[in-house]
Amino acid sequence: MRSWSEKKKELKSIDPTRMNELEAVAQLVNAIHQRRVELGGTQKELADKVGLHQESIARIENGGSIPCLHTVFRLATVLGMNLSLHGIEAAATILI
Numbered sequence: 001m002r003s004w005s006e007k008k009k010e011l012k013s014i015d016p017t018r019m020n021e022l023e024a025v026a027q028l029v030n031a032i033h034q035r036r037v038e039l040g041g042t043q044k045e046l047a048d049k050v051g052l053h054q055e056s057i058a059r060i061e062n063g064g065s066i067p068c069l070h071t072v073f074r075l076a077t078v079l080g081m082n083l084s085l086h087g088i089e090a091a092a093t094i095l096i
Helices: 004-012 016-039 043-050 054-061 069-078 089-095
Strands: none
Touching: 016 054, 016 069, 043 054, 043 069
């Protein structure tokens, strides 16, 4: 197991674009976790519904594993959630 100081060094070395991606996934996973808890479901029940192991759900929820978009979508759908994207005006003006 790595120490926190090692983990902090690793995080500082991540480029800003990748860090934004990781933060976005973390927000999605947090919303999924909160929804599961609100509905009173267990990790095992959620895992069974999406075809994963309970341990995989635990790793996703505690940040030990970064899920792909397909997995995030499946988890959200089973929990009655949908995913949507919203434009950021500052970013849009840079691209146009």
